[in-house]
Amino acid sequence: MKVTEKSLRARCTEINMGLLKNTTFGIRFERLSAGYKVELQYRDATPPQVLIQDATASEAAAAIEGAVLGAVAVKSAGTGTPEYVTRETFVRQVGERCPKCQTKDLNLGHLSVVKGEIVQHCSCIRCGLVWKSIYRLDDYDCSSAAVVLEP
Numbered sequence: 001m002k003v004t005e006k007s008l009r010a011r012c013t014e015i016n017m018g019l020l021k022n023t024t025f026g027i028r029f030e031r032l033s034a035g036y037k038v039e040l041q042y043r044d045a046t047p048p049q050v051l052i053q054d055a056t057a058s059e060a061a062a063a064i065e066g067a068v069l070g071a072v073a074v075k076s077a078g079t080g081t082p083e084y085v086t087r088e089t090f091v092r093q094v095g096e097r098c099p100k101c102q103t104k105d106l107n108l109g110h111l112s113v114v115k116g117e118i119v120q121h122c123s124c125i126r127c128g129l130v131w132k133s134i135y136r137l138d139d140y141d142c143s144s145a146a147v148v149l150e151p
């Protein structure tokens with residue numbers, strides 16, 4: 001398939017919206033008089049990193065694919081701890097810790113009961129995360145009923 005400026009643009013858009021969506025950078029290219037320039041553009045103030053310049057369209061395409069492979073490898077290898085704990089971990093900790101920073105300094109809000117579920121609005125004092133803790137109806141127990149209703 002012949003690489004054109006149009007196909008490069010389409011590919012960059014596809015990558016930036018897809019594989020690189022949650023990374024810290026995107027890919028962009030430019031067509032200059034000397035040829036194509038491909039660079040990584042960071043979502044913060046980091047200056048862009050030029051991957052290739054004065055390149056032909058197919059060289060530019062190869063540079064783009066190379067950068068994607070690198071990014072996917074980093075992503076699948078993981079960069080340390082994930083940002084939020086899993087549902088299993090949250091339940092094992094009986095909802096006593098922030099799902100993000102794991103502190104016990106929480107603001108526990110009011111409870112609202114909806115069809116067998118209790119939702120509690122919570123927020124973290126340390127990192128500011130806001131979430132809902134969800135409790136599900138489990139059982140009933142009459143054995144300790146102390147209240148006797150008079151007819």
Ligand SMILES: [Zn+2]
Pocket residue numbers: 098099100101102103124125126127128129
């Ligand atoms: Zn937190």
